[in-house]
Amino acid sequence: MPTLPALHVERSSVSGAYPPLPATWATQVTAGYCPGMQAIRDAILAGAPGEELAALPLPEAYRAAFVRLDETEMFEGLSSDEKDPRKSLHVGEVAVPELAPDECFIAVMASAINFNTVWTSIFEPLPTFGFLARLGKESVWGARHDLPYHVVGSDASGVVLRTGSAVRNWKAGDRVVIHCNYVDDQDPSAHDDSMLAANQRIWGFETNFGGLADLSVVKANQLMPKPEHLSWEEAACNALCNSTSYRMLVSKNGADMKQGDVVLVWGATGGLGGYAVQYVLNGGGIPVGVVSSASKIKLLEALGCEAAIDRAAKAYRFWVDEHTQDESEWRRFGKDIRAVAGEDPDIVFEHPGRQTMGASVFVAKRGGTVVTCAATSGYMIEYDNRHLWMKLKQIKSSHFANYREAWDANRLIALGAIQPILSVVYPLEEVGEAAQQVHGNLHEGKIGVLCLAPSEGLGIANPELREKVGEERITAFRRLGA
Numbered sequence: 001m002p003t004l005p006a007l008h009v010e011r012s013s014v015s016g017a018y019p020p021l022p023a024t025w026a027t028q029v030t031a032g033y034c035p036g037m038q039a040i041r042d043a044i045l046a047g048a049p050g051e052e053l054a055a056l057p058l059p060e061a062y063r064a065a066f067v068r069l070d071e072t073e074m075f076e077g078l079s080s081d082e083k084d085p086r087k088s089l090h091v092g093e094v095a096v097p098e099l100a101p102d103e104c105f106i107a108v109m110a111s112a113i114n115f116n117t118v119w120t121s122i123f124e125p126l127p128t129f130g131f132l133a134r135l136g137k138e139s140v141w142g143a144r145h146d147l148p149y150h151v152v153g154s155d156a157s158g159v160v161l162r163t164g165s166a167v168r169n170w171k172a173g174d175r176v177v178i179h180c181n182y183v184d185d186q187d188p189s190a191h192d193d194s195m196l197a198a199n200q201r202i203w204g205f206e207t208n209f210g211g212l213a214d215l216s217v218v219k220a221n222q223l224m225p226k227p228e229h230l231s232w233e234e235a236a237c238n239a240l241c242n243s244t245s246y247r248m249l250v251s252k253n254g255a256d257m258k259q260g261d262v263v264l265v266w267g268a269t270g271g272l273g274g275y276a277v278q279y280v281l282n283g284g285g286i287p288v289g290v291v292s293s294a295s296k297i298k299l300l301e302a303l304g305c306e307a308a309i310d311r312a313a314k315a316y317r318f319w320v321d322e323h324t325q326d327e328s329e330w331r332r333f334g335k336d337i338r339a340v341a342g343e344d345p346d347i348v349f350e351h352p353g354r355q356t357m358g359a360s361v362f363v364a365k366r367g368g369t370v371v372t373c374a375a376t377s378g379y380m381i382e383y384d385n386r387h388l389w390m391k392l393k394q395i396k397s398s399h400f401a402n403y404r405e406a407w408d409a410n411r412l413i414a415l416g417a418i419q420p421i422l423s424v425v426y427p428l429e430e431v432g433e434a435a436q437q438v439h440g441n442l443h444e445g446k447i448g449v450l451c452l453a454p455s456e457g458l459g460i461a462n463p464e465l466r467e468k469v470g471e472e473r474i475t476a477f478r479r480l481g482a
């Protein structure tokens with residue numbers, strides 16, 4: 001790996017301000033591993049036991065994908081579509097932080113791209129450095145996160161290298177996946193549903209030291225067992241979107257879906273929708289998948305979803321202009337849903353936001369539920385409230401998942417009941433291109449990123465279970481969705 005200065009920038013003890021970044025600090029993509037991480041990677045690939053991994057020295061720096069505080073205005077004046085993650089996401093060396101008592105160091109074998117990585121990389125709706133600054137004010141340990149760079153990534157699979165003094169359930173050598181609910185359990189607001197915690201955050205988005213790196217720092221209560229029949233990249237892509245879909249549909253904190261429910265799923269072959277369709281089918285529901293091409297209809301058929309609508313072929317125009325929606329188009333959409341499902345949807349799985357919310361509220365069954373977790377097409381939504389209150393519908397909000405929900409969703413992955421929706425894999429050096437694919441909606445399912453893993457297909461510890469689940473089911477998105 002080229003010799004680079006580790007980016008470890010201390011604030012002035014007098015002014016509290018950061019000094020200028022070093023002129024020699026690399027902004028270009030760098031290849032290869034830091035020497036210390038190379039040794040750790042080789043030991044993991046050789047199957048070294050936990051005590052040997054724990055004995056290996058940690059490097060002073062590690063390779064990571066990050067954005068820079070001094071570049072937050074680089075896209076000033078450009079529309080969202082014109083902002084390019086390939087220009088803002090850098091891969092280079094950053095310093096290894098200290099480990100808090102309730103944390104673990106994880107050797108990251110693989111990670112994945114989520115929409116929050118795109119949002120961070122284009123500094124929308126605002127730069128994430130404000131999140132890091134607020135975390136930095138909470139505690140001594142929180143102050144580590146407030147840096148002039150932000151290591152991103154909210155998914156990962158890997159191996160535990162070190163545990164803090166307060167960690168009880170995990171040890172060096174454990175193979176794990178990481179969920180992104182970052183919460184301080186000392187706050188009483190975290191002890192009913194931790195997603196309602198006053199200081200709940202998303203790791204790698206509202207915290208530093210995320211998963212798109214060769215090393216990460218996570219709280220022990222973010223760890224879950226890695227599904228043994230999956231490769232590193234297949235295991236890494238699930239936690240954020242799978243857990244989110246589980247909470248939205250299965251959990252009592254979400255729509256609490258029951259057998260026979262008709263569920264309309266927007267973006268049914270995307271990062272959230274691909275899991276949602278599987279949960280509807282597993283739970284005895286009837287999914288109606290909305291996609292944007294004939295090829296995606298074929299992918300839905302491979303998942304077992306018989307009712308599908310190609311919105312591109314139907315050419316819906318829910319918006320006449322940026323201020324006016326067309327109810328006649330909502331009615332046409334509702335008629336098409338009834339044509340393939342026989343009735344209006346009990347539940348609408350909503351995440352595009354502005355473009356679709358008006359239609360979602362309209363087409364939901366009388367007394368039905370619109371459950372929403374995101375707004376990828378815009379968060380200032382509009383709908384006709386008459387169709388909500390007069391027909392006793394409800395809009396239910398949902399945000400990621402608490403530890404129990406994430407654990408239960410991961411268990412279903414581990415049992416082979418839910419399949420990964422990985423479609424393509426990039427090396428960490430090409431993380432900007434991977435994020436650009438998500439930004440441009442040029443992908444299906446999830447995009448994986450290899451970190452310490454040198455190639456795809458590694459990390460499968462239970463080939464017998466893999467054979468039982470079925471290679472074609474596990475790799476459906478790789479074969480049909482890439």
